[in-house]
Amino acid sequence: MHFLPMIKRGLLLLALFMTPPCFAIAESQVLATIGDLKVTSDELESAMASFPFADSFPSMDENDQAALRGSMLQRLVASRLMTLEAKRLGLDKSPLFLEEIENFRLGLLYRHYMDKLRERVAVPEDVMRDMQAQFKNDSDGLAAARSAYLADSYRNLRYYTIQKLRSDYHIQLHEERIKPGNNQADSVLLEGDGIRITYGMLTKHQAQSPTNPEWIKQQLYKRAELLTVAKAADQAGVDVSDKLESFAKERLPALLMEQKQQQWTADENALREFFAANPKIGRLEERRHIGQLVSPSREQAESLRQRILNGESLFELASQYSIDPYGREHKGDMGWQLEGRSHPAIEQAISRLEDKQISEVIETPMGFHLVTILERRPGGQKSYSSIRDRVQQLWITEQMARYMSDLAEQYQVVWHVVGNANKN
Numbered sequence: 001m002h003f004l005p006m007i008k009r010g011l012l013l014l015a016l017f018m019t020p021p022c023f024a025i026a027e028s029q030v031l032a033t034i035g036d037l038k039v040t041s042d043e044l045e046s047a048m049a050s051f052p053f054a055d056s057f058p059s060m061d062e063n064d065q066a067a068l069r070g071s072m073l074q075r076l077v078a079s080r081l082m083t084l085e086a087k088r089l090g091l092d093k094s095p096l097f098l099e100e101i102e103n104f105r106l107g108l109l110y111r112h113y114m115d116k117l118r119e120r121v122a123v124p125e126d127v128m129r130d131m132q133a134q135f136k137n138d139s140d141g142l143a144a145a146r147s148a149y150l151a152d153s154y155r156n157l158r159y160y161t162i163q164k165l166r167s168d169y170h171i172q173l174h175e176e177r178i179k180p181g182n183n184q185a186d187s188v189l190l191e192g193d194g195i196r197i198t199y200g201m202l203t204k205h206q207a208q209s210p211t212n213p214e215w216i217k218q219q220l221y222k223r224a225e226l227l228t229v230a231k232a233a234d235q236a237g238v239d240v241s242d243k244l245e246s247f248a249k250e251r252l253p254a255l256l257m258e259q260k261q262q263q264w265t266a267d268e269n270a271l272r273e274f275f276a277a278n279p280k281i282g283r284l285e286e287r288r289h290i291g292q293l294v295s296p297s298r299e300q301a302e303s304l305r306q307r308i309l310n311g312e313s314l315f316e317l318a319s320q321y322s323i324d325p326y327g328r329e330h331k332g333d334m335g336w337q338l339e340g341r342s343h344p345a346i347e348q349a350i351s352r353l354e355d356k357q358i359s360e361v362i363e364t365p366m367g368f369h370l371v372t373i374l375e376r377r378p379g380g381q382k383s384y385s386s387i388r389d390r391v392q393q394l395w396i397t398e399q400m401a402r403y404m405s406d407l408a409e410q411y412q413v414v415w416h417v418v419g420n421a422n423k424n
Helices: 006-017 041-049 054-059 062-088 095-119 125-134 139-168 199-203 213-235 241-265 268-277 298-309 314-321 325-329 344-350 385-410
Strands: 030-034 037-040 188-192 195-198 287-295 333-338 362-364 367-377 413-415
Touching: 030 041, 030 062, 037 041, 037 062, 041 054, 041 062, 062 241, 062 385, 095 139, 095 213, 095 241, 125 139, 139 213, 188 213, 195 199, 195 213, 199 213, 241 385, 268 385, 287 298, 287 314, 287 325, 298 314, 298 367, 314 325, 325 333, 344 362, 344 367
Parallel strands: none
Antiparallel strands: 030 037, 030 413, 188 195, 287 333, 287 367, 362 367
């Protein structure tokens, strides 16, 4: 096989990342190859740096650091697998993907142009002096006045810049064609030098053809501004290729995942059968209000149990004798706990315990327990319709695991994490 079993793979990755330094590898190394693609240590470091908890990473336990790095490496490998499969299926040449790439490119150009435009806005020195005189002892007022001036100046500059671009590119707007009943996809609503917008371009992703002229106009103006400004940025030589490449690299496997999820969830009967085969998904555990005393020895626990049976309070005794810090502080009142969340020995003992009955002595690694249930809130079973979203997510997770395993069999995955060459 070319994909390690889960436990073996986890140990293998752990072995790589247990060697210090844990957060940086001085020289870039190939950590895994997937077909003709690679994952390098530089890519892993970049992914780790963008991780939400990157700032707290250095303070983590060494084992936690290693586990986190191993998990991130597996994610990168999974992404490469899906990239290869997406290309095999031709998704990188599909109209949807190419349209998304083009729209992202236009957005990058637009934002770059507008950012540069905003940088040109400043408060003149004489205006700033007048503001400082007016708000002499009011720093907040001065800051607000300055912000308002910059906002107004940018708004005016933006308006006149766009008007000039429209003139330069000979933009012609055909608002008279925006009216109820005129919803021909090839109806041209705006045109100019290298710019053309039809009714179909604005509405092709709508479930139903919009009939509100105001909505059409709003979408037309937004699209026209985007295309006009992006064209100006393009002509100015703005290069967004690096960001565009990064987006395409992330978007392609994500597009495949979206399509697979749609495929997996299209069959309602499959979801219902999955729920029927896994009823625990909708299981509501019983809740129990627990009282507990933990003793260091069986002899003491037996003695305290007899005192409780003779009429003394478990809670008073817990405040004196319990070795559990929380239980001692709260006089043995452990609050409400879900069924199945305690130590297995305790769960087994209290499963047949009646309310307010004192358990036999229960031994666990924490000590010798005396437990009572003050009251219960019964569990139950939720219906499929009430938790359909959860069923769907678990179904997707299960299908995804199988799918990734199949892809790992289809493409050659080689891990370079121990001895610099481990082939699966």
